[in-house]
Amino acid sequence: MTSHNVNTNGFYGEFGGAYVPEILYKTVEDLRKQYLGIIQSEAFQQEYHALLRDYVGRPSPLYLARRMSERYGCRLYLKREDLNHTGAHKINNAIGQVLLAKKLGKTRIIAETGAGQHGVATATVCALMNLPCRVYMGATDVARQHVNVERMRMLGAEVFPVESGNRTLKDATNEAIRDWCCHPADTFYVIGSTVGPHPYPDMVARLQSVISTEIRQQLREKEGRDYPDYLMACVGGGSNAAGTIYHYLDDERVHIVLGEAGGLGIESGQTAATIHCGTLGIIHGARTLVMQTEDGQITEPYSISAGLDYPGIGPLHAHLARSGRATVMAINDDEALRAAFELTRLEGIIPALESAHALAMLPKMQFRPSDVVVLTVSGRGDKDLDTYLSHQKG
Numbered sequence: 001m002t003s004h005n006v007n008t009n010g011f012y013g014e015f016g017g018a019y020v021p022e023i024l025y026k027t028v029e030d031l032r033k034q035y036l037g038i039i040q041s042e043a044f045q046q047e048y049h050a051l052l053r054d055y056v057g058r059p060s061p062l063y064l065a066r067r068m069s070e071r072y073g074c075r076l077y078l079k080r081e082d083l084n085h086t087g088a089h090k091i092n093n094a095i096g097q098v099l100l101a102k103k104l105g106k107t108r109i110i111a112e113t114g115a116g117q118h119g120v121a122t123a124t125v126c127a128l129m130n131l132p133c134r135v136y137m138g139a140t141d142v143a144r145q146h147v148n149v150e151r152m153r154m155l156g157a158e159v160f161p162v163e164s165g166n167r168t169l170k171d172a173t174n175e176a177i178r179d180w181c182c183h184p185a186d187t188f189y190v191i192g193s194t195v196g197p198h199p200y201p202d203m204v205a206r207l208q209s210v211i212s213t214e215i216r217q218q219l220r221e222k223e224g225r226d227y228p229d230y231l232m233a234c235v236g237g238g239s240n241a242a243g244t245i246y247h248y249l250d251d252e253r254v255h256i257v258l259g260e261a262g263g264l265g266i267e268s269g270q271t272a273a274t275i276h277c278g279t280l281g282i283i284h285g286a287r288t289l290v291m292q293t294e295d296g297q298i299t300e301p302y303s304i305s306a307g308l309d310y311p312g313i314g315p316l317h318a319h320l321a322r323s324g325r326a327t328v329m330a331i332n333d334d335e336a337l338r339a340a341f342e343l344t345r346l347e348g349i350i351p352a353l354e355s356a357h358a359l360a361m362l363p364k365m366q367f368r369p370s371d372v373v374v375l376t377v378s379g380r381g382d383k384d385l386d387t388y389l390s391h392q393k394g
């Protein structure tokens with residue numbers, strides 16, 4: 001049987017690895033040698049799961065959405081990551097990495113953020129654990145995502161606006177890596193998705209895998225079997241999807257269906273659909289699919305959803321797509337908007353725009369009535385209300 005998990009060199013098929021500057025080699029190598037031992041230790045697991053339960057509010061419910069099920073002709077369950085503290089799945093990872101940083105003796109946390117969701121999650125955990133936190137954010141995003149900037153500052157984090165390049169996520173990432181290079185001994189870089197150099201993609205996938213651990217148990221209770229026929233999730237860098245599918249990667253009974261951000265359409269040049277439009281390259285320390293020009297300049301992605309607006313993709317997901325294990329759809333802005341309104345009106349749940357990209361795949365599917373479908377609602381839509389209201393029709 002083939003395994004879709006990471007190999008010992010940090011590769012998923014041809015994707016992954018650790019392409020870091022010489023000065024970070026030792027830091028990344030130390031992390032690689034220690035992360036599994038720490039994460040799998042009894043002490044870490046106890047502390048991590050106690051916080052997930054009492055601070056985040058886990059397990060998140062697995063909710064049988066009756067009206068949506070009727071519309072799409074299946075048994076549709078929603079995995080409610082939107083109900084977590086801070087409103088999305090990102091807190092699962094932030095808690096795990098900051099705990100790991102403490103175990104490694106690190107005294108300072110840095111992070112990069114685009115829309116600000118990962119920055120808020122990291123700032124939240126740093127407040128909780130009394131660690132100084134600096135969040136790099138493109139100056140354009142600082143202006144666009146003002147509320148999240150204020151939240152991070154209230155939580156005690158220093159938000160550092162990045163003025164280079166297009167002043168968006170990739171520029172913030174470059175700046176965070178530069179900081180890390182200057183302070184490798186005392187600083188831990190908390191990466192917000194299944195991206196970056198090995199071991200980050202595997203580490204983040206493991207920390208998010210609490211999602212599929214819960215799905216297994218909740219399905220056993222609700223359906224009498226511990227696997228679904230379909231798992232569906234949106235992908236930006238890939239962390240909520242990785243958490244959703246983690247324990248089912250090698251279970252061929254389970255179809256994996258992922259939605260990336262098509263923006264205005266994959267032919268339009270205004271897109272963030274990296275799996276559809278990207279080519280092999282190196283970004284953020286990993287070999288993966290990248291949206292780039294023919295001479296390797298990273299192109300600015302576009303999506304209505306700030307959290308999916310990333311010019312790379314996690315190496316796991318690049319591999320799942322290329323090997324045929326996962327079906328990947330590009331969902332355009334208008335389809336995501338329609339799906340968000342539909343869930344709101346049928347189930348009374350306002351999803352994040354990112355999560356709406358997963359929901360928007362439902363009309364493109366052909367289910368049998370007995371099919372059990374689990375779709376992860378990665379976050380709640382409060383942050384997207386302005387966008388929703390400006391697009392409301394009729």
Ligand SMILES: *Cc1c(COP(=O)(O)O)cnc(C)c1O
Nearest residue numbers: 193236237238239240354378379
């Ligand atoms: C950040 C974010 C995403 C995209 O990130 P992944 O790593 O692909 O999960 C999706 N949904 C929400 C709500 C987010 O905040």
